[in-house]
Amino acid sequence: MRKLNTFRANSSGQLLIVAALIIALMISSTTIYVYELNKGAGYSNSPAFTDFALSLKQSTRNAMIGALANASNGGTGAVLSENLNHFSDVVRRLNQFGVCNLTCSLFEDSVYDLGIWFSWNSSEVDVSGAYADFGLIVDGFASRVSVPYAINVTTSLAGNCSYVLEGTEKHVNVTCRLYNEGEPALAKNITVFYESGVDWIQTGGSTIDYGNGTYLINITAPFDTTQILLNVWDMRGILVQAKYALS
């Protein structure tokens, strides 16, 4: 019994240190666990980062709009990938929240080629469109945040055409509705052509703007005209083309 008491008395200091080490370990592990939990969310939930991601998304959309305007006005089909690669290089230089890396994947299917789709002169609805998927990765000190998003830019034109034969002329009425991403949009410019043999002759006529994306166009064409061609530019400079048969 005395021996046990002697042992307790001799070892009480070591036990104190072991207990202190255990307590220190518990404090450290709890704090690091809580810190890691916060790190998972990181600044991705902060309003500043949300605004930053939204602003990049908007700038990406603008870059795509410029590329689609370029391609629809006769530019090459590769302009979208060139512009987006260029934009990604610029984004890489940002360092407000960490090192930014923007990757993009241009949509490809039976109608989209390098992320661009033109469906002109084909049906009742004619479309100029661009679509791409993006991944914004921000490597910060405390966390790594990934923000995936997709951007779809479309300008579509829905219309119908009728005519009245009067003597040697056809009086043609075209009603068309312009949309941006499915919402009614205003046109910046509209030009009308009628077919004459193998040529297309530009004609004036009158245009009534209803102010809601709907336009009524009246033109006069020779009686043997079989087709008219409409070029419509939206306010963003994207061209969409439609052909209507007069038969």
Add this chain to the structure above:
Amino acid sequence: MRNENAGQIRIIEAVFAVFVIFSAFAVTANLPAAQNTSRSDNLSSVGLQVLMKLDSDGSLGRNLDQGHWTVLRECLTLAIPAGISFNMTVYDEQMHEVNTAVISNGGFGSQEVSFTEYVCASRDLTLNCYAIHLYLAVTQ
């Protein structure tokens, strides 16, 4: 000898135990804070939202392309809430200053100045990118 020094050893051990616990506190307290928000963050958010609003229809990029610095200053004066001073600098992709006129509504009286960086891509047929640095401060 052992019994004579036993008291001092207990004290040293107790001090060591206290040191171990406090060192745990000291190490964990120095982990960087995951989130910290301040008033300048809110001001910075105001700046970013103003720039996004101006860029929503492409007018910001168009004015930058055409060098309409006075128009930009007037737009910012209208869009930024009263009582906030601003100073905007526009850089091209090589970080050369582009604006040839000062885009500001006066000096900064406040010690708390917020910084907003915005990348503007113009909708021009040829892509132009600009880095906009917007400084905001509450006027005193």
